[in-house]
Amino acid sequence: TYVGFLTLLYAGTASLYSSKYSLLNDIVKKLEQRSKSAGNIIYTKNGTSETLRNEIVVNSENIKLISDHVPKHLKPLTNQQFGYYLAGLIDGDGHFSKALQLVLVFSSSDAFLAYYLKERLGYGNVKKVKDKNAYLLVISNKEGMLHVINLIKGKLRTEHKFNQVIDNILSHSRYNDKNLNFTKDSSNNFDNHWLAGFSDADASFQIKTIKRITRNKPEIRLNFQIDQKRDLLLIMIKKYLGGNIGYRSSQDTYYYGSTNFGSARKVIQYFDQYHLQSRKHISYLRWRKVYRLIQNKEHLTEKGLAKILIIKSLINRHKDNTTI
Numbered sequence: 001t002y003v004g005f006l007t008l009l010y011a012g013t014a015s016l017y018s019s020k021y022s023l024l025n026d027i028v029k030k031l032e033q034r035s036k037s038a039g040n041i042i043y044t045k046n047g048t049s050e051t052l053r054n055e056i057v058v059n060s061e062n063i064k065l066i067s068d069h070v071p072k073h074l075k076p077l078t079n080q081q082f083g084y085y086l087a088g089l090i091d092g093d094g095h096f097s098k099a100l101q102l103v104l105v106f107s108s109s110d111a112f113l114a115y116y117l118k119e120r121l122g123y124g125n126v127k128k129v130k131d132k133n134a135y136l137l138v139i140s141n142k143e144g145m146l147h148v149i150n151l152i153k154g155k156l157r158t159e160h161k162f163n164q165v166i167d168n169i170l171s172h173s174r175y176n177d178k179n180l181n182f183t184k185d186s187s188n189n190f191d192n193h194w195l196a197g198f199s200d201a202d203a204s205f206q207i208k209t210i211k212r213i214t215r216n217k218p219e220i221r222l223n224f225q226i227d228q229k230r231d232l233l234l235i236m237i238k239k240y241l242g243g244n245i246g247y248r249s250s251q252d253t254y255y256y257g258s259t260n261f262g263s264a265r266k267v268i269q270y271f272d273q274y275h276l277q278s279r280k281h282i283s284y285l286r287w288r289k290v291y292r293l294i295q296n297k298e299h300l301t302e303k304g305l306a307k308i309l310i311i312k313s314l315i316n317r318h319k320d321n322t323t324i
Contacts, residue, residue, distance in 0.1 A: 063295045064265050070285065071272050075116075076193050079151060082120065085193035085277065086148070087155035087185075092201025096164035100172060101140040102148055108133040110278045113200075123147060142174060154183045155194060157233060190240045193274045200278040202226055205287040207312040220299055220308060222291060224258040224267045241266045264291055286311045 076082040095103045106114045111126070114137040118124045123144025127136050139145055149165065156162045162184045169175060170182060185194070203226045209218040224241075228234055231254040234245050238256055242263035246255050258264050268291060271284055290308050298304030 063261050063291075065295055066265060066268050066288070066291060067272075068292060070288070071275075073275055073281065075275070075277060081193050083151035083153075084155050085197040086117070087152040087157070088194040088197025088199070089201050090152060090197075091156055091158045091161050091194075092198045094161060094201075096161070096168045098168045099140075100145065100169060100174065101138055102145060104137040105129075106135045106137070106278075108135065110200075111135045113278050116277070121147060145169060146175075146178065146180075149180060149182060153180065155185050157185050157194065157198075157236075159184070188236060188239060190237070190270075195237070195240075195270065196274040196276050199226070199271075200276050200280055202228070203280070205280070205283045205315060207287065207290055207308070207315055209309065209312065217300075217305060220290070220294060222258065222261065222264045222287060222294075224264065224287075225255055227253055227255045229253055241270070261291070261294070283316050286315050 076085045089104065090102070093105055097103060104114065104117070108128075111128075114126045114135045117137055118126055121139070121144065123141065124137050124139040127138070128134075129136060139148060149169070156165070162182075165182060170178070170180065203224060206223040206225060208221040208223060210221065211218045224243075226234060226237065229252075231245055231247075234254055234256040237243075238245055241258060243256060243258045243260070246257060247253075248255070258267050268288055271288075275281060276284055290311055293299055293304055293308055299308055
């Protein structure tokens with residue numbers, strides 16, 4: 001997340017520095033959109049607003065069971081698995097610059113992930129961004145770049161990042177001797193680690209409580225959300241997980257939301273198999289626990305509702321030592 005900090009990277013990288021203001025502006029907008037995305041209102045293309053129609057009230061929906069067992073956290077084992085994860089992370093928060101660098105940006109709480117990727121790749125440098133809660137993983141040497149490109153070949157999904165590889169890296173004379181046949185993944189198959197990487201970069205787990213005058217207790221809603229400038233990729237994710245797609249006319253952005261408990265169950269089935277690697281994994285486990293409380297009807301009790309409200313307050317806090 002904090003992708004905009006890539007513009008602060010490496011003093012001396014002139015081509016990247018020259019575009020830092022436009023890149024930073026894009027990321028500020030992205031972070032603002034993410035902070036506003038927790039609301040319950042979407043904006044349709046004609047400018048009218050409406051509540052997501054299939055955000056289901058807990059009491060009226062049949063909650064399908066998930067296992068109480070939380071799978072042991074695993075990292076991608078094979079290069080194929082790791083390549084999909086890395087491609088998703090790059091599609092979300094990576095940048096291939098004209099300075100022949102790949103830059104990935106991490107919040108301070110996810111600095112461990114930057115070091116893990118450096119160790120796993122065998123290339124790159126990790127640096128703290130001065131006066132910012134962010135770290136950079138930068139890969140610039142030819143061998144490291146080729147290793148990354150071979151790992152993510154056929155796995156990137158966004159046109160923008162695919163074009164960065166072609167235009168900023170492979171078209172350079174340094175790589176003219178390489179015939180990499182670099183391709184993009186346009187399939188509907190998400191049964192791999194790509195969405196885990198993409199979610200570590202761009203997704204959020206939300207717990208919403210909606211108070212109604214006609215009800216004594218609040219409605220509980222679980223939402224897995226991804227924000228994007230274009231809707232093509234979100235449409236594919238919706239086909240895979242169910243849910244809904246919203247549009248914000250004021251920001252000209254789209255967002256996917258799981259919106260109902262049927263979709264939430266599919267989200268859980270996915271992330272139980274393909275694990276998040278950032279601290280967002282903790283948010284996911286808390287979100288998953290609320291689903292379990294609801295499936296066990298504990299949300300109907302004062303004690304259970306109190307648990308949910310505590311988890312809601314902690315969902316994206318990663319500096320505490322709580323095990324909730």
